[in-house]
Amino acid sequence: MNKACLPGLLDHYQSGWSLEQPFYTSTEVFEAEWKHIWRKYWLFAGTVADIPKPGDFFTYKVHTDSIIIIRGNNGEVFAHYNTCRHRGSLICLEEAGHAAKLICPYHQWVFDKDGRLLKARLMPDDFDKATHSLHPVKVEVVEGFIFISLNDNPPDFAAVAKDYASFLKPYQLQSSKVAFKKRYELRTNWKLVAENFRECYHCGPAHPEYCSAVIGANLREPVEEVLTERRVAWKGKGLATDNIDFTADSFHFAVRYPLRPGVSSYSLDGKPVAKPMGQHQDYDAGVLGLVVYPNFWMDAVSDYMWTMRLTAVSPSCTIIDLTWLVDNNAVEGIDYETSRLTEFWKITGEQDWELCENNFSGIESSHYQPGPYAPVELDVAKFVDWYIARMREATVCTHF
Ligand code: FES
Ligand SMILES: [Fe+2]
Incomplete structure (x- = not known):
């Protein structure tokens, strides 16, 4: 792609059609996506x-940055x-660990959990530690989900926090437990994963297990009656x-x-796979689905929660980090078996x-060209429209 191409590509974009090839394959587009x-925006990092x-800490590699996410003394x-x-050395070398203090492995400068520099060996007496704290990253925690932003002025997060609080409260994520994690490194562009998760056009042929669990996922069954009846029941239990x-x-x-009526959980046999999570007393909460663009997907059933963290590594490489969460008091081998808990989403x-x-x-392919979305792919079109609008904002004062 030559340097004048991104604005041209954006001009050519036709809503309702898939994107032109460079949006998926070009390094210049990829770098523009990272920048803009x-x-x-806000990136899902993990959960408390x-x-x-x-x-306790974990690190998250995003583009050229590694971010340390650490729990402070007061939670x-x-x-x-x-x-x-x-x-400039990396301080935390592991993906996860525990540190009373953050000690740089190179010359042993010592930082507190809040980022303040506590000790700098053999530096002059007049060295000002106060001006050498770790650079902070913006953090928002909503009901136990940790989001970070690498921008000094990110979009307002208040609406997400407000909207999600009532949905998430019954799961009591703050006191939940990580049951399992799995990472996939895919040879694909991140937007294709986002698009895939915005339509069920493919579900009938591709996902027999999912269609067995979720009524209407095959796009061949009416769901309104069941949905209306379930909504009354959910409301009665105080669920959002x-x-x-x-x-x-x-x-x-x-x-x-x-x-589907008679199905209690995301499981191969429709039966529960763990004890009800948090405040749930039964297995009738249906499925709660949350999405925060560009990198967070979550599904929760009454007995477990499944989070997906998507990380764009290059135009052709996307890392998917999956986490299964269960009630804090659920005991492996008694309240759940990891293999049964995870097999449905694996x-x-x-x-x-x-x-x-x-x-x-x-x-x-040399012969790929954008194709039309089906009416049932409306949400894909909406995501791609959103993406194009963000990229257009970016190119208003940027030259490629
Ligand atoms: S680079 Fe960290 S102490 Fe020297
Ligand atoms: Fe799918």
Whole structure:
């Protein structure tokens, strides 16, 4: 792609049609996305269940940055750029660990959990430690979900926090437990994963297990009657049911939808796979789905929660980090078996990963051209419209 191409590509974009090839394959587009979407919006990093105790931390590699997310002494969550204020070394080398203090491995400068520089060996007496704290990263924690932004002035997060609080409260994520994690490195573009998760056009042929669990996923069954009846029941239990719609200038949404009658959980046999999570007393909460663009997907059933963190590594590489969360008091071997807890989404997810990789390989063809979305792919079109609008904002004063 030559340097004048991105504005031209954006001019050519036709809403309702898939994107032109360079949007999926070009390094220049990819770098523009990082600058104007990934480094501007809020990124899901993990949950407080990943760092239950003060000093617990994990690192998240995003583009050229590594970010340290660490639990403070009073339960607060701090995020810092993982670059020492001495000569820039990485401080935390592991993806997860525990540290009473953050000690740089190079010359042993010592930082507190909140990022303040505590000790700098052999530096002159007049060295000002106060001006050498770790660079902070913006953090928002909503009901236990940790979001970070690499932007000094990110979009307002208040609407996400407000909208999600009532949906998430019954799951008591703050006191939940990580049951399992799994990482996939896919040969595909991140937007193809986002697109795949916005339509069920493929669900009938591709996801027999998912269609067995979710009424209407095959697009051949009416769901209104069941949905109306379930909504009354959910409301009666105090569960949030007013879906949050995705709009052109928002970046999140929420939806609750029913499992097939007689199905209690996302499981291969429809039976529960763990004890009810948090405040849930039974298995009738249906499915709660949350999305925050560009990198967070979550589904929760009454007995477990499944989060997906998507990380764009290059135009052709996307890392997917999956986490299964259960009630804090659920005991493995008694209240759940990890293999049964995870098999439904391992199977369903791997079906999707294959579709996303095949989609990318086909788009690399010399004869790929944008194709029309089906009416049932409206949400894909909305996501792609949102993406194009963000990229257009970016190119107003940027030259490629
Ligand atoms: S680079 Fe960290 S102490 Fe020197
Ligand atoms: Fe799928």
